[in-house]
Amino acid sequence: MEPQRIGIIGVGQIGKQHLETYAKLQGVEVVAAADVNVQELERTADKYGIRHRYTDFRELLAREDIQAVDVCLHNNFHAPVTIAALRAGKHVYCEKPIAGSYTDGKAMVDCARETGNMLHIQLGTLYTKETKAAKALIADGKLGKLYHARSMGFRRRGRPYVDGYGAPTFVKKEISAGGALFDMGVYHISQLLYLLDLPVVERVSGKTYQETDMDPVRREASGYSVEELGLGFIRFAGGLTMDMIEAWAIQLNGFEGSSIIGSQGGVRLSPFSFHTTLSDMDMNATFDLDAMDYRWHQLRENQDAYDSSQSHWLAALQGRAQLLPTAQIALSTMLISEGIYLSEKLGREVTSEEIAAASVSTAIKL
Template sequence: MTAKRIAVIGVGQIGKHHLDQYSKIKDAELVAVCDTNLVEAQGVAAQYNIPVYTSNFRELLHRDDIDAIDVCLHNNLHAPIAIEALQAGKHVYCEKPIAGSYRDAIAMMETATASGKLLHIQLGNLYAKETKAAKAIIDGGKLGRLYHARSTGYRRRGRPYVDGYGTPAFTRKATASGGAMYDMGVYHISQLLYLLGLPKPVRISGQTYQEMDMLAERRHISQFDVEELGVGLVKFEGGITLDIIEAWSIHMGAFEGSSIVGATGGIRLPAAKDTEGLSYHYTDCDIDFDATIDLEAMDRRWHMLRDTEWAYDSSQHHWIAALQGIVPLLPTAQLALDTMLISEGIYLSSKLGREVTADEVADLSVSTALQL
């Protein structure tokens, strides 16, 4: 197979993580990096032995030696750069969330369709061993008809910058559009949408909060104007429901992991700090069973017996395999789009003080894309 040539735009913490992943894939050729901090771009290019570095992303869009652009920037920069790259004939891989608003996400999807190029969103939880096992159990019919799921995300005091981690850009609507829901919730909600089979959201209710104390100086510098906690309830076509709680910061012990229940069984995914993995709950012979899954044994076996299992080892592995035509691209863009619809629906419901429809969210969404 021909190696796929990649350019990464944004070489901060997330960009470096992407570069680390690419360095493990023999068919990923890193051609160029771009960052507004040219000195940082030069240093990263030297570190990863990348021949080209620049501070102008448009220089990369018309190079014939680049197959795909990887966008590793803050949320409100995703759409404008991704759209230009798609229009320039490049495949696009973008960090989560897909954009800063549902309207911008729709524009990205429409541009990808019109250009005939692939659009892939970084939803890392899809490649976790527990997600693969849960998908196999569900696809095998072991849960029966699915009817409810719970999405949970937890940090005790883990707000970016104000609690010591990350930069103020994560805490400002001007750059990030949202807080805990866009930063963490995207992983958990998209994971459940994937396992549920991408049901169509119909109605959304929710509330967002910013209640806990923070250091005064950090509050001033951060201009913290996003939520630290989001909660919601989503109703889908077919009667499926999903309840959500996503905390950057909360006075509470650790939450249990996300879960899905069906007519004949249920599964619970591990929480972030769990030492135990996926659990499977069912009744047989009038006996209730709570089973644990040997995820490591599953993973070893699947890698030995399935020729393309490596293509699901990470988001980057999957991206390169999809670009090469080895496996079809998972519907990450649609998953990210529906996750954006749900998250923005929670914001709108909190603002209006009532349940909202998916159509209302789409109609009232406005672009948050930054001008370049």
């Protein structure tokens, strides 16, 4: 099979992570890279043997020998670059979150549908062993009727830049559009939406905080303007509900993992466990997920297509796997996150229609 020829747009921290993964995959060749930082572009392209280099991403998109591009930019650049790439006839793999706002994310999804090109969003938690095990239990009816989920994300003091790592752009609302919810919450919320078979959001209530002390010099230098803690309660169609808490910084020693509960059983995702009742006795069970993973790779065709987000992307480009609905999952995740922001602003529960109507573009014009 001929290798899939792709271009990468953005060679910063995330772009380098993607390139490192591509270097370990067979059947893909990164033939071009684009970034406005010339020195970093040259250094990174030299390291990964990327021959063609551009400071204007549009020149990369003009290449007819590239089938797909990987967008590794800050949130508010996702929509304009992705839409330009889709209209240039490229399939697009984009970093999470889908964009800086729901309306921008919807524009991306609509453009993919109109052009007929694939849009894949990096939602790494969809490919973990825990997600696969939970999906199997749910599909086999072991949980019964699902009725509630809990999305949990914890960092003790893990705010970018102000807590000692990363760039200040991560905590500036005009560039990143959001904080803990957009950075980490997207992983946990999307994981549950996938396991719940993408339920329709009806109403959202939430609150955000920025209360934990931080280094005053770095606060001033960064222009810190996003949330470090987000909480929410979501009502879906059919009576299903979800509560959530996502922390970049909180004075606690940890949270229990995300969970899903049903009429006959429940699962906790980290550490993975299954809970049910047998012969009128409460049972808490664990599984050998490594043995599961090994067995499934031996017995199931194309199991490698679900090893990681990039493995799945490559398999979809090769026609070996149907692309999971990551763009739709990411868009619904954005609807929930924006719903929490809007609920905070209005001081009440908000409907999905209100969230969509209030959403405004945060895309940076190029």
